[in-house]
Amino acid sequence: MNILVLGSGGREHTFAWKIAQSKHCKNVFVAPGNSGTSALGKNLDLNVNDFENIKKAVLKHQIDMVIVGPEDPLVNGIHDFFLNDEELKQIHVIGPQKEAAQLEGSKEFAKEFMYRHNIPTAKYQSFTKDNLDQGIMFLDTLEPPYVLKADGLAAGKGVLILEDLDEAKSELKNMLLDAKFGQASSKVVVEEFLDGIELSCFVLTDGKNYKILPTAKDYKRIGEGDTGLNTGGMGAISPVPFATREFLDKIENKIVKPTIKGLKKDNLPYNGFIFIGLIKVGDEPKVIEYNVRMGDPETEVVFPRLKTDIVEIFTAISKQTLSDIKLEIDSRAATTVMLVSGGYPEAYEKGKEIYGLDEIEDSLVFHAGAQRQNDRIVTTGGRVLAVTSYGNTYREAIKKSYQNINKICFDKMYYRKDIGFDL
Ligand code: ATP
Structure with missing residues (x-):
């Protein structure tokens, strides 16, 4: 098979590294890729959101399967673009269609999904500039710290956690009236602060069946002791030592199963990764966020522990036969x-x-x-x-x-x- 990976980060290098080891892989292409991916296959100089040029490259290089690394092209509908194109519709795309990608593309959509399917998460309300007054009143009912989230994608920067009520009110105004995060903050989710320790759970699904990958924990802040500005991630470990079997069972039963059932019930076709950002509050897992792709740098610790042929997994996802796959995980x-x-x-x-x-x-x-x-x-x-x-x-x-x-x-x-x- 000729396989194209979209993206250029450590996550995509790790995907390409794992794909290149598969007995089913003939050539791996990465667009745009980096110095690591060029050592494994061919880098293609393409923008991940330029679907027309991706199409040309896919046809030229006779690509059979496309793995989408980052969220942007998914939220912009790359999977739907392939499905709606006569020449591309046979090609397997790993990543959800546009509507399900809203689980990451809109925080309000994700919260409504969790509420609808009884998935534990922080209580919340969402506001636009038209009901700003109610937003201010809602903040009055919460305890500090206050959590304000731009509804749309803001490159991991659209979440504010504030100790002071007046500051929270003024930031809510900045987000809604002065477009602090551009169009992304034309709607804001205000939610209850959850106090606990974070971890991530990664799920593979074909929309019907699911498999849970090893847990990981990433380190988001730039400074030691988790201080300073937020980054894309400064390191990660897998497995997460505090995620006991009992806790993992809770994650599966209270979060993963209702998520997969909810996708089916809401008629949201999904084939790809679901990255569930969790927080352990006491002994209970609660969902902070969904992402519709793997995490970076979590991929760099989760994929090296996966022994199963990744192309067999991706093929099973495309054919809705994921239940036939046995995941083999390195115990190290x-x-x-x-x-x-x-x-x-x-x-x-x-x-x-x-x-x-x-x-x-x-x-x-x-x-x-x-x-x-x-x-x-x-x-x-x-x-x-x-x-x-x-x-x-x-x-x-x-x-x-x-x-x-x-x-x-x-x-x-x-x-x-x-x-x-x-x-
Ligand atoms: P990411 O960069 O992980 O994609 P994001 O911008 O999509 O982030 P969230 O993951 O929802 O936004 O929030 C970012 C971070 O803010 C979380 O990883 C968590 O540390 C913190 N956070 C978010 N919501 C809450 C909450 N309700 N209670 C406590 N902390 C929270």
Whole structure:
């Protein structure tokens, strides 16, 4: 099979790495890809939202299957575009259609879905500029901290958590009246704050059957001790040590099963990944958010633990035969640490040469914001490399990642030195 992966991050390098190992894969293409993916297959210089040019490339390279990495093309309807095109409709697309992608594309849609199907989540109400007054009144009924969420996609920046009631009221006005997050905040979800520890659960579904992938926990903040600005993710570990069998059963019964049933009941065809952002409140899991794709950097620890042929899984998803697949999971722990450009997530410099990649032993290096320039590899983004290791325990794995990171350098390289230390 010829397989195309859309995206250019560490997640897509990990997808391509796993796909390239499949006995069913003839060629792997990645659009636009990075220096890691170009070593596994062919990078195609395409924008993931440029469906017409993706179509041309798919036909030219005789692609049989498309794996969509990021959420944008899904929310913009790439799957529907394939289904509605005579020349593309036979091609398998992994990722939900536009309507179901609203689970990530609209926080109000996701909350309504959870309420409708009795899936535990924070209580909420949503507001537009027309009922701002009610929004202010709703804030008066809540305890601090106050959680305000732009309804639409805001690149992970559209959530504000505020201690002060007056500040929360004024930010609600900024979001609704002054378009603080552009069109994304023309509607705002105001919700109850949930106090607990976060983890992520990843589900594969063909719309009928489901399989649960290993849990992971990511580290979102730039600074050690989980301080400072939010990032795309600075590291991750899998499995999550506090997710006991009993707790995982609760996640499956109270969240995963009703989610899959709800999709069917609401007639939302879905084939792909569901990433469920969870918070453990006391002993109970509650849903913070749905994402309609894998997480990054969680993919860099979940996929290396997956032993089953990924192309067989994707094929089963397309044919609605996922129940025939037996997932085999590596019992070792996996950890990843992100190396980022100094200054990220604010302004940072690019074009720095990366040294030391040839010296890595016993770790996997997934490239993100990195590209090949002649015989050099240079930085091109904020998150540059993810260094993944296995270990009998996550502590052993993380030690290996840090040992190998010592061999890598680029100007102003930064990483967190405390991934997994809080557990
Ligand atoms: P992401 O960058 O993960 O895609 P997002 O912008 O889609 O984020 P959410 O995941 O809904 O938004 O929220 C971002 C973060 O804010 C969560 O990971 C969590 O730490 C925090 N958060 C969101 N909702 C709540 C809540 N109700 N109670 C406590 N913390 C919350």
